[in-house]
Amino acid sequence: MQFRRSPWRNRVMTIENRAADTANTAYRVRFTTDGVNFNNSSVADPIPVGRQILAAAGIRDVENYSLFAILLNGEFEDVRLDETFDLRGKGTEAFAYFETDRSFNFTIEQRQMSWGKNLISGKALRTLAGIDERYTIYLEVRGGHDRPIADTDLVDLSGKGIERFITVICETTEGLAALPSTDRQFLENNGLAYEIVGDGEASGVVIKNFPLPPGKFDHDTVDIMIQLPCGYPDASVDMFYTMPWIKLKASGRYANCADVSHQFAGQNWQRWSRHADWRAGIDGIRTMVARAELAFAKAA
Template sequence: MQQIIPSGDNRKAHEVNGAALGEERHQHNAYRILVADDQMNERYLDINDPVPTGRQIIQAASLHPVDDFSIYAILASGEFEDLRLDETYDLRGNSAERFVIFQTDRAFKFTIDDRQLEWGKPNISGSVLKKLANVPADTYHVYLEVRGGQDILVRDTDLIDLSKPGIERFITVICDTTEGLSVLPEVDRRYLSDHGIEAELASDGPHIGVVLKQMHLPIGKFNHPFADILVILPPGYPDVAPDMFFCDPWLTLISIGRYPTCADVPHPFVGRNWQRWSRHNASWRPGTDGLHTMIKRVERALAEAK
């Protein structure tokens, strides 16, 4: 009778039951692995050989012809390791016994949360990306990064083309928001880092704001070349839109020597007296817009100020 060794504990039977069983018992061991298809549908297989080839694993999965398939080991880190058909993989002592099999002969590279992976199909769905990122499907969003533009929300059923030139980059962001926001969403933090913008969160009573430090202003337009910009984040952000923004020091237009229109009311926040710019936000796309789009609105308002 074969002994099934649970995943994550692939010890030889004689190690479990004592050395007296010896090699005779070792011949009858089975090693349990988890195999997924390109939709990340998983099933268990039992492999008798402790060091099977990629070909043996594909055969055990009853996939034919074997040469039409590619196989990857999914490591504990979440990375994919390409396993050639005649290459062996030692199931004894590896921290991962998970594999994914594709009917393809080409791999497509992408990154998710800064981990580079390979995928055996030219398209990948949002739901599969969440599984590969190992995040709860109902509490996280996936975004396709757009350098210099607005990141794109990838819904569970959306298919992203990986065959285009370049490597697609994805990030995951928790979609639950609370009034007690203590850290910016990852997509915001990544944008600030990528664009070299220094920022800090500040709280004033129940209100949370992000201060963009020493932002460059349009050259020759205002009485200061730099200013701190305050964006107050409403409860429910990023699903709810920020509205106005605030500047310190106060800005006047050099050409006319006065404050811009609708920018002459003070607003106290964290002990500073900010210049309120009444520029209301009439359009916001939950799941798509964020601090990056708010910064673009601020830049446009400053450039167009009269």
């Protein structure tokens, strides 16, 4: 099993500097065995080995335990018994330890974590990943409906493959369901302004002022609306829609398969009929933006 290695691990201190640090500072650490409750302790050595860290937690038979550092980005890193770990960063270092030699990997918000038990609670997931109460945690179910995980629920991590979790905000200020975290990250990382719109029980995302190929259409930008079906992101998204309606500048007509109207959220959208297979657990808003870009580029 492969784990990330900290670049601080191999940093060497002189005996004199290490002794000086030990004499002047007690390094604060926190420990958890359930991912929810943490106990405070301290370690005198600035670069202790794993067995010293476990000893600070009150563990004597350290050979029967596994130890993980909880990094600032939320990921887990294994710390072997005779491996050093630098405690000289700012703040308190956090660790999880388990009476086992096996670990179970999972991802949440695209961050890889490890857990020393086959069962993990929703509360532990929320605490370890720093997910606040506005968001609901879902277990990804390939080819089916994602399963919401309450704080009191237990998830078995011992199945085949790595379990993946996503989060969705419970409600926006308008009371509409928001996008999964992977979609939000894609839009925000690419500087795409968007809003969630609703029409009865249906919802969609509108990407604002999306740039069109220069000189090809009678407008430079459009709003792209992607209607989200019940069960998204596992349920397939098919077509996309634009506002205002656009025509090809060279011919003065609408592009092929882009001349039908679609009423949604009080507006009359131009429908672009473009079809492709949908891969549950893989495709999302990123896919639809790529389809729109390709459709605009090939429009004739």
